[in-house]
Amino acid sequence: MAEPEVLIEARGVRKHFRGAEAPALDGVDIIVEAGRICALLGTNGAGKTTMIRILTTLLTPDEGQVKVAGYDIATHPGQVRASIGLVGQYAALDEILTGRQNLELFSKLAGMRRAEARRHAARLLETAGLGEVGDRVVSKLSGGLRRRMDLATSLITTPRVLFVDEPTTGVDPHARRDLWARLREMADQGVAILLTTQYLEEADALADDVVILKAGSVIARGTTADLKQLVGEPKWELREPTLEDVYLHLHATSEEVISR
Amino acid sequence: MSATTPPIGTTFGSTSLFREALVIAGRTLLHWRAQPGLIAVNLLFPVMILLMMGGLFGGAVAGSTGDYFVYVLPGVLALNMMFGIEATMTALASDANKTVTDRFRSLPISGGAVLLGRVLADLLTSVVELVALSCAGFLLGWRWENGILPALAAYALLLTLRFSMLWLGVFIGIRAGKPEALMGVQILVWPIGFLSTVFIDPRTMPTFLGWIAELNPISAVATSARELFSGRQIEGVSWAATHALPYALISQAVLVAVFAALGVRAYRRLGQ
Numbered sequence: 001m002a003e004p005e006v007l008i009e010a011r012g013v014r015k016h017f018r019g020a021e022a023p024a025l026d027g028v029d030i031i032v033e034a035g036r037i038c039a040l041l042g043t044n045g046a047g048k049t050t051m052i053r054i055l056t057t058l059l060t061p062d063e064g065q066v067k068v069a070g071y072d073i074a075t076h077p078g079q080v081r082a083s084i085g086l087v088g089q090y091a092a093l094d095e096i097l098t099g100r101q102n103l104e105l106f107s108k109l110a111g112m113r114r115a116e117a118r119r120h121a122a123r124l125l126e127t128a129g130l131g132e133v134g135d136r137v138v139s140k141l142s143g144g145l146r147r148r149m150d151l152a153t154s155l156i157t158t159p160r161v162l163f164v165d166e167p168t169t170g171v172d173p174h175a176r177r178d179l180w181a182r183l184r185e186m187a188d189q190g191v192a193i194l195l196t197t198q199y200l201e202e203a204d205a206l207a208d209d210v211v212i213l214k215a216g217s218v219i220a221r222g223t224t225a226d227l228k229q230l231v232g233e234p235k236w237e238l239r240e241p242t243l244e245d246v247y248l249h250l251h252a253t254s255e256e257v258i259s260r
Numbered sequence: 261m262s263a264t265t266p267p268i269g270t271t272f273g274s275t276s277l278f279r280e281a282l283v284i285a286g287r288t289l290l291h292w293r294a295q296p297g298l299i300a301v302n303l304l305f306p307v308m309i310l311l312m313m314g315g316l317f318g319g320a321v322a323g324s325t326g327d328y329f330v331y332v333l334p335g336v337l338a339l340n341m342m343f344g345i346e347a348t349m350t351a352l353a354s355d356a357n358k359t360v361t362d363r364f365r366s367l368p369i370s371g372g373a374v375l376l377g378r379v380l381a382d383l384l385t386s387v388v389e390l391v392a393l394s395c396a397g398f399l400l401g402w403r404w405e406n407g408i409l410p411a412l413a414a415y416a417l418l419l420t421l422r423f424s425m426l427w428l429g430v431f432i433g434i435r436a437g438k439p440e441a442l443m444g445v446q447i448l449v450w451p452i453g454f455l456s457t458v459f460i461d462p463r464t465m466p467t468f469l470g471w472i473a474e475l476n477p478i479s480a481v482a483t484s485a486r487e488l489f490s491g492r493q494i495e496g497v498s499w500a501a502t503h504a505l506p507y508a509l510i511s512q513a514v515l516v517a518v519f520a521a522l523g524v525r526a527y528r529r530l531g532q
């Protein structure tokens with residue numbers, strides 16, 4: 001059987017921000033294959049967003065080899081950008097414009113003609129359930145609606161590799177389920193997805209692989225099943241361990257690192 | 261949802277730099293439509309300067325207000341081409357730390373296109389400014405004494421001055437990173453604009469200052485524009501003034517080459 005294609009391959013990534021005491025990332029490896037969803041977990045300040053910014057060419061690492069969709073980020077950033085989609089931690093929309101104007105703007109930048117961009121924007125608004133708020137100025141949208149508008153804008157095209165930084169923060173449960181289904185569907189079509197989240201249940205429900213970061217280093221990685229075994233035999237508890245148990249266990253006990 | 265999902269691998273790209281720049285320029289036009297007050301201020305400011313300088317200084321500098329307008333108007337046009345960089349600097353500085361800039365930077369579009377788009381949009385305001393100022397000048401008795409073609413050439417030269425100045429503004433705006441950081445630079449805009457031959461004949465300045473004033477690219481454009489509008493040779497103290505037109509073109513080309521390159525580099529390095 002053919003090896004699955006590795007679409008995100010980062011090795012030994014280091015980044016030390018000027019003036020910071022400790023490096024934000026201290027030798028991080030991440031591998032994600034086509035069709036898989038990898039969740040990057042970690043407390044506030046662990047380095048999740050920094051890692052995503054490096055993988056999406058927004059930030060240059062101090063050290064490390066990074067390939068995305070087969071292209072080196074240092075030597076072929078243009079090809080990397082042409083292969084990826086990014087949903088940042090904060091909504092990346094033009095706040096002075098309406099949601100529809102944002103969608104049309106980025107559709108045109110994707111190469112669509114004016115009429116085509118207009119139709120595409122209308123369709124995206126409708127399927128995202130945002131038809132009614134599409135003509136409101138973004139700065140006047142509620143946080144959750146803005147987030148959803150941002151997602152719609154990020155999915156104007158279907159990239160081979162998708163980066164999603166805390167996609168569901170502030171999004172209501174219904175829209176969150178929709179998004180999960182959408183991400184799963186994209187992965188099933190072969191997209192590699194790297195997702196950061198604060199919600200362990202989200203990683204549990206969605207991710208094939210999990211990488212846990214702490215202060216810029218990987219403290220655990222594996223499939224969700226692997227990690228649950230790490231907590232050991234449930235003694236008094238009758239339920240299966242959740243990822244939350246794994247997470248709390250790791251942060252309480254260890255420097256130990258397991259690998260898949 | 262899948263009904264509208266484009267097939268995997270459909271990505272951005274394969275549009276031309278100029279087309280991308282026009283789309284970005286369109287974004288700025290939409291901003292103006294959403295905030296029309298900005299434009300009104302941008303237009304009133306130059307006319308106010310013209311009236312203030314002409315009216316207040318005219319009698320003292322040239323003996324009569326009417327003569328002075330003929331001298332000063334091309335200079336005020338040139339000066340406004342420089343003042344235009346304020347809006348550009350502020351726009352880029354406030355965009356620099358916005359998340360939407362991350363989206364632009366993660367797309368496979370050229371960084372140069374994003375900046376060029378802004379420059380093209382701002383160039384459009386300068387056309388409107390030139391029309392407003394020229395109309396005010398006509399009402400005050402200023403004329404194209406040398407005919408239409410030289411006058412159009414003068415306007416073209418004024419626009420290329422604005423174009424080159426805008427790249428300087430782009431670079432400073434990105435490096436500033438936030439509008440508050442621009443204060444120090446904004447203080448310099450006026451002295452640099454005034455240390456020129458825009459308002460005052462360099463022959464009346466101390467020799468050293470006269471030289472410096474004539475080296476200012478704004479002066480070269482002011483002098484060339486005066487010659488083109490009036491058909492009369494303007495005297496000066498240095499080569500930069502006696503060859504104002506070639507010096508204007510050379511200095512502008514240098515400004516664009518240097519600051520477009522530095523601007524694109526600074527844009528790619530945002531947020532490091």
Ligand SMILES: Nc1ncnc2c1ncn2[C@@H]1O[C@H](COP(=O)(O)OP(=O)(O)OP(=O)(O)O)[C@@H](O)[C@H]1O
Nearest residue numbers: 017020024042043044045046047048049050051531
């Ligand atoms: N531009 C920057 N300049 C200096 N330090 C930075 C910069 N960006 C991030 N850092 C620092 O790097 C570390 C990692 O930050 P990062 O944003 O990657 O964390 P995170 O895991 O995404 O946290 P959160 O869950 O809060 O989003 C933090 O200590 C942060 O203060």
Ligand SMILES: [Mg+2]
Nearest residue numbers: 048049050089
């Ligand atoms: Mg983060």
